[in-house]
Amino acid sequence: MTTATAEKPVSEAHVFEADVARLLHMMVHSVYSDKDVFLRELISNAADACEKLRYEAIATPSLLGDDPDARILLKLDGDNRRIVIEDNGIGMSRDEMIEALGTIARSGTRAFMERIEANKAGEGAQLIGQFGVGFYSCFMVADQVEVASRRAGEEAAWLWSSDGKGSYSVSPLEASEAPTRGTRITLHLNEDAKTYVSRWTVERIVKQQSGHVPVPIRIVEKEGEEPQQITDGTALWTKSKSDVTPEEYTEFYRGVSGQYDDPALTVHFRAEGRHEYTTLAFVPTTAPFDLFDPDRKGRMKLYVKRVFITDDAELVPRYLRFVRGLVDTADLPLNISREMIQDSPILGAIRKGVTSRILTALEKQAESDAETYLKFWETFGSVLKEGLYDDFERKTQLLGLARFQTTAGDGFRSLADYLKDAKEEQKAIYYLAGSSLEQLKASPQLEGFRARGIEVLLLTDPIDNFWVMNAPEFEGKSFKSVSQGAADLAQFAKPEEKAEEKTPEAKAEVASLIALAKEKLKDEVSDVINSDRLTESAVCLxxxxxxxxxxxxxxxxxxxxxxxxxxxxxxxxxxxxLIKAIAGATGNPALQDDAVHLLYDQARVLDGDKPTDPRGFAERMARVFSKALGA
Incomplete structure (x- = not known):
């Protein structure tokens, strides 16, 4: 590698980071049904650069110079098969250029590549946006990419160049050839991408996918012509809801979220009173790839007077981290710091208001369009239930939004449905937690409840085990696990109760067996009791x-x-x-001894565990089989 000297900087050759090289290879050699994504991604980056300049100029107004108005310019060159995307934003220094364009410091890169390799052609565009590798999408359409940039407030300008085949160069650029401020990206299009020098094609893509970025976009079709404006940079969220079409909301959602699905729910409102702010939030249809990343925060952007401040402010709680969108307020200072954001009572009030409006919108959707809401719940319900554990203030509201699979059927039911069909004398909402729905449905612990027509919630998400302990009641009914404590089923009559009188001898034999089991299993169990919850199985834990x-x-x-x-x-x-037979074998103590241990192991297997002593289990089984077969 050639390094620059203090006297005369020269061109530097670099090799791409390994993950970037692999990513570029896939970009170039994979086939996507929608390559238009590259233009949206580059425009989005340009808009971000303009927003960053506006923010830095709050503290340093001189960065704007005599050119304060942000803009994005597209230049088409059909004769040379080139397209240029230029902005007058913050620009990049040499080091920033190497960091931004030569490496990917994101944990999602490898996950992106694994997903894109596993998915069929045609899904790449959506994945590109989801994983934040937008710049590299330009290599799907270009054989050579040049990035000329000058950081605001600096004299030096730099040129980054690559053919996407494993290396890139960074070299100083003459001031006369560089933007006064900002970044100019020149794409030398390949033969298959020559349609992107068509004014009609480019304008269509911009209006469909980037029509509402908060920076005006202009276009020049031929060298020497005056630029013509194709979008005005009006912020969509500043408009009245009645002035925005569903198509415009969808386009804006795709731009702000980086996804290609349609929003399942749109929440757009202006709050007035003690605090004034505008919110435009979207609930996606499909789950983001990192939805269950433990370090993942929300993706809501914070604006102050239409100036982008940060996308790291906690504008919604973690259990709404799938929500995309923004909040724009005039109640915060433009030069607000990260520390002030974290401690701001104003943002706390905004967070509370935004959260309430989103949950209320979900409640309305659940009432008016149950089918659409159910699709939302199947995608994001396990995340929303995290709020049942850590948001005590909204617990009742969240319980009302929750949907559960139960022993009543295959569909999802609300707690209101559960209580409507509950027994008159029922004082609890019964549930059973486990790792899979199939395992729960086969659990012997459900038998007594099923026989008496008592509905049980079947909980399979890990968070379910925690929130039920933190949710004392819903509409006066407490939550009770059917795998813990006494079942208390004696108060509920079976529909077809079979009256079978047990002889004193039979009762004594069962009592003797229970006493034997207590003695033999004292190191394994705390007690052995006669069950009122079992109707089909012999034992359970x-x-x-x-x-x-x-x-x-x-x-x-x-x-x-x-x-x-x-x-x-x-x-x-x-x-x-089986229990009757074992209890009646009073003349065979060795058999009863083996039997009580086998019954315990059977209960463990039914509970999803293994026998505590596999060898002892096998030996006991062999002895019982030998006696049964007369061997």
């Missing part, structure tokens, strides 16, 4: 009344946050033929 339920305990143990598990309770179905 439940957690004691106090402490954690079975599923939460497993999660905490798996995360290393719980060293010692509570001993479960083994419940025995005294009416089950």
């Amino acid at each position: 439940v957690a004691p009344e106090t402490g954690y339920d079975r599923q939460l305990e497993k999660l905490l143990q798996g995360a290393g946050q719980l060293k010692t598990a509570t001993k479960p309770i083994l419940e025995i179905n005294a009416d089950h033929p």
Whole structure:
């Protein structure tokens, strides 16, 4: 590599970061159904550069010089098959150019490449926007890319150049050949992309995809002609809702979110009173790729008097991190710092107001368009439920928005539906938590509830194990796990109760078996009791009344946050033929001894676990089979 000297800077050759080189190879050699994405991404970058300049100029007005009005200019050169995208924004220094265009300091890069390799052709455009690698999309249409830039307030200008095949160069640029301020990107289009020098094609793409960026966009079709404005840079959020079409909302959403789906819900309002601000927020249709990234924050942008400030302000709680959009307020100073943003009571009030309006909009959608809301819930419900754990103020509202799969059928039901069909004497909302819906439906712990027609919520998201402990009640009904404590089912009559009188001898035999099990399993269980929740299975395990339920305990143990598990309770179905047979084998103590251990292991398997002693389990099974077969 040749390095620049203090006396005379010269061209420097660089090799792309490994991940960037791989990414560029895929960009060039993959086939996408919509290559138009490159223009939207470059215009978006140019608009961001103009917004950054406006922000820095608050503290340093001299950066604007005698050219204070932001603009983006597109130049078409059909004779040489070139297109130029130029802005008068903040520009880049040499180091910024290398950092921005030669490396990708984003954790999502590798995930992007894995996704793009796994997906079929035609989905690339959406992925490009989602993963924030927009600049590199220009190599889908260009054989050579040149970026000329001069940072605002600096004399030096620089030229970045690459053919996208593994390396790039950075060299000083004569002042006369560089923008006065900002960045000029020149794309030398390949043969397949020559349509992008067509005025009609470019104008169509800009109006469809970038028509509402807050910077005017002008176009020059031929050298020497006067630029003609194709968008006015009017901020969409400043318009009245009645003046914005659904198509304009969709275009704006795609620009601000970097996604290509349609918004499932649009929330646009102006708040007046103690604090004044405008919000334009969108709920996506498809989930962002990093929705469950533990470090992921929201993607709402903060503007002050239409000046972009940051996209790192917590304008919505984490459980609404899928929401895209912006908030524009005049109540904050333009030179607000990151520390002031974090501690600002004004932003706290705005956050509260925006959150309430979004949740209210979701409530209205749930009432007016249940089918669309259900699609939203299937995509984002597991994230929204995080609010049940950490947003006590809105817990009732969030519980009303929640939808659950239950033992009542295959669809989703609200808690209002659950309570409407609950038994008159029912004092709790019953639930069962687990890792999969199939496992829960087959759980023996549901049998007594199912037999009595009592609906049970089937909870499969990890967050479910935590919020149910933090949600004491809904409309006066507490939440109770069917895998913890006594089932208390005696108060509910079975529809087809079978009266079967047990002889004193049979009762004594079962009592003797329970006593034996308590003795033999004292190191494994805290108690052995006769069950009123089992109707089909012989045994099951439940957690004691106090402490954690079975599923939460497993999660905490798996995360290393719980060293010692509570001993479960083994419940025995005294009416089950197997239990009757074992209890009646009073003359064969060795068989009963093996049987009680096998019953415990059976209960563990039904609960999704393995036998505690696999070898002992196998040996007991062999002895029981040998006796049964007379071997």
